[in-house]
Amino acid sequence: MARVVVDVSLKPEILDPQGRAVQGALGRLGLEGVADVRQGKQFVIELEGELDQEQRAKLEELAGSLLSNPVIEDYTVSINESTDSGSTAGAN
Amino acid sequence: MARVVVDVSLKPEILDPQGRAVQGALGRLGLEGVADVRQGKQFVIELEGELDQEQRAKLEELAGSLLSNPVIEDYTVSINESTDSGSTAGAN
């Protein structure tokens, strides 16, 4: 099994009304010093077996087209392959 | 500046229609072997200065009450304090 996490966030120059609303609420509820909040999405994808090269390439492609909208969003992909012996992490 | 990342995900037993829809789409678009997809939220919070104990406690509390709904969601908090010497990471 491989676990792939794709984090998708709005590009920094794009307005994030959700983040703004959260920032306001955090302040009102007593958390001081909040300079900025951005809200993003996270996809946790479980894949069967070991990831082959093709799957990795496909994942990368879909992260940048299906899972995120390149016009307004950035993404990062991190892959965690858990084998019996433990896990390794890598990010693109 | 400290950067705090709060990841919020639906509890495993709660149906995640968005994750399911993404899973279907990934399959249709040629990614083989997808066993499961869950879609969560990620909050990236920038705080001024160093985090004190009080802020940490407050953050933890708000992650579990404001940022997530304990009835249906789980959360994790990770704090990254960037000082001149670099950054460290920690998760709760």
Next chain:
Amino acid sequence: MSARIGVVTFPGTLDDIDAARAVRIGGAEPVNLWHADEDLAGIDAVILPGGFSYGDYLRCGAISRFAPLMTRVIERAHEGMPVLGICNGFQILCESHLLPGALARNDGLHFVCRDQWLRVENSNTAWTTAYSPDSEILVPLKNGEGRFVADDYTLDQLEGEGRVVFRYLRGNPNGSYRDIAGICNENGNVVGLMPHPEHAVEDLTGPSLDGVGLITSVIENYVAQESFA
């Protein structure tokens, strides 16, 4: 004196004028309340109307729950004041833990606006005594995050205690567990539902007049209490 029913406006509340109209049509006096107020202005009951308070950013109802006025609403709810949450109001009641469970994204992933049949499963709550048991009503439904979810224990408890107040009929619009459209607290004074009875109070604009009963129920109970007092 007619009953005074508060209607709370949060930033982003949309159906407050509709709720106030329904109160008026039902025969009570609507009292506008502002989320930042701390005073309930001598009301006898309160409605948290629908809309997108705080844009429903973060999570529906999550931010509104912390409004100053909500602290008072929660106190009074525990003392037995009738509280009705419609749609976003229901979400706020769940976020406030006045009602169990939560409202999640519709299983169809789309906002759904349609006329919806419901069965009134409990006609003993503060807001449903005007309905005969098991009556079927037609009211508009409109939401993107209206899927009622809770763990099995809670669901069984709700069912066992007769706290499922409204159930979807002829098609579950959003994947709500056990077709639940509305529930109440143990005392039956706090009721929340996703569909919009306040949009079913005039022939001209709604699919039926079935929504008026919620208001007349609370008035009946108020008058009953007054006459004991």
Next chain:
Amino acid sequence: MTDTRTTDTVASAGQSPDVDQPYAELGLKDDEYQEIRRILGRRPTSAELAMYSVMWSEHCSYKSSKVHLRQFGDKVPETDAMLVGIGENAGVVDIGDGWAVTFKVESHNHPSYVEPYQGAATGVGGIVRDIISMGARPLAVMDPLRFGPADAPDTHRVLRGVVEGIGGYGNCLGLPNIGGEIVFDESYLGNPLVNALCVGAMKHDDVHLASAKGVGNQVILYGARTGGDGIGGVSVLASETFDADGPAKRPSVQVGDPFMEKLLIECTLEVLGAGIVEGIQDLGGAGISCATSELASNGDGGMHVELDKVLLRDATLTPEEILMSESQERMCAVVQPENVEAFLEICKKWDVEAVVIGEVTDSGRLTVDWHGEQIVDVPPRSVAHDGPVYERPYARPDWQDQLQADSAAKLARPQTGEELRETLLRLVGSSNLADKSWITNQYDRYVRGNTVLAQPEDAGVVRVDEETGRGVAISTDCNGRFTKLDPYKGAQLALAESYRNVAATGAVPLAITDCLNFGSPEDPDVMWQFEQAVTGLADGCLQLGTPVTGGNVSFYNQTGEAPILPTPVVGVLGVFDDVDRRTAMSWESDGDQIYLLGETRDEFDGSEWAHVVHGHLGGLPPELDLEAERQLGQILVAASRDGMITAAHDVSDGGVAQALVEMALKAGTGARTWTPDGIDTFTHLFSESATRAVVVIPRSEELRFTAMCQARSFPCTRIGVVDSQLDGDNQLLEFGDDFTVSLNELRETHTATLPNLFA
């Protein structure tokens, strides 16, 4: 632009007259640049250049369309209804009892192709701000849409995004969506049309205008902070064509915040209600450049702005970028100094940020300072109103004759009952005629509790005054195929259809707004289509007595060399003294008589049948007699007033067959219908002759109604009777001896199409 650069001030512009300026990249032509130098008597500063370039873009200056749009002002029908005409953010009409209504339709086509969700969302946001800036409370929105073929992959992307964007914004904002259009055609594949309409109401005294009067009055910018959104969007997104492989430039898109817009509505209505606003203007295309220059130009002529006061979302923005930014959900107000505090207090209540950025002066100039240095010093009229005007060449395309000669008359028609039945089902399930509720059920039509009729009814109807029931009806229409066959007539047919839809509900048509979507004005063929359409519309409005109150022009809607079908969307507004007497589209009671009003001719050129069955477009659009259209309207209104009919439905795309199917499905009740004498069943069912409606009349009113039509010599033919008992519980629609079809089969066919394609 980097922040290490020194500011280009008015003083430095004087000292370095010969600096090369990137005016061409900003979309200005050589002679336009020279004109700016002439106006200023020096080279513009970079901030001035930014301002002129956005304000002189096609989108803001109407430089190609102005000479033609003048007709709307020249051919004004006699009317007392017009309170504010063309030239303001939106026109205002009197609907009686002291009420005024403002409505307008605008396009957001190119942004919606690049980023469908946000493009459509911000389209709704923009038009709503136009309505609030007139002082009105927005009542409802509508969305006329055009997409490529329904089964094209890119249509899937665009349509889903656009629909979610409109719903996401409109639902969250709390405005009912009461109608619109969804049309699929090949020509929109690389260039969808997303038009958005908003209607609002106010008392006469509450009408506000965008003008900065009163020297010393303060200019307040309020709402969202200014960010780097859509910089250059106005000139790039709205005025330049995409090449075949996508947008040439991809500027950062604007992102909408409907929650902020809701706060902006409530906050604006509260400051207006408090009587502390002298002038008000929304910020749309061209942002601060547009708002300040228009306010100044419409007022006492001078304004001074301190640009560094503007609250920013991104501290690195340059003054040029701040002037051009199209960040959404912002408004600008002119307020007397003593009222500023009260204004800011109300903003605070609504969590809306506000800041004084300048004041009204008597200098006759618009001046802008940046950290104490002057970077703009211009005559505001030259920016806002006296932009370039082009007389673009236009000529009847050489292919037009051939197109018109290629009639649908030669196409094979169904002969047998079975073939007619198949044709009906094929049309009912075709993408343009199929049920649209998969889309419209994603829109809230109930919010605010004043929606009397909404989609799929002929027109949206909203109550304006709860005491009296006074209200309005609005419909938007355009058949782009007809307009391609004959743009003059096509525009009039759009007007006629929209007019008829409003009258069908019983409302008295009063005024129109329009959104003219065309290809490149630099193409003489397109310019001819535009000129013809505007002339047709202006002439038609004169004849129907419905003035044009305002609208919008969208050019450059084309993919490569191929322009879209010319699409002049017309929105007609009608008035009800009491919405209680509205006529809905579905019949109710058994035994009620079904009549067809108007004359059916053999007219299939440009029809839905020719399109769906034969993929054919050619010939001449249906005949149109606007006098007859006006009469039909009067009959429909009188019938509603006197309670003579129980239902009415206009006949347009798909003909009588489609109208009957829609009425039956909405009712859930069948009917017996037949082909009247003197016409064949195919023509009766599928012709798209104009100026027709199906009405349903209780037996008790039959004589009175037919006598009324006779007295007006208006054709009125009995074509059926409502009958729920044709086959027990199985509801049927019977078409004489030719064929029958069950409502179940019709419903299945009618409703399955869109979900199958898009769900």
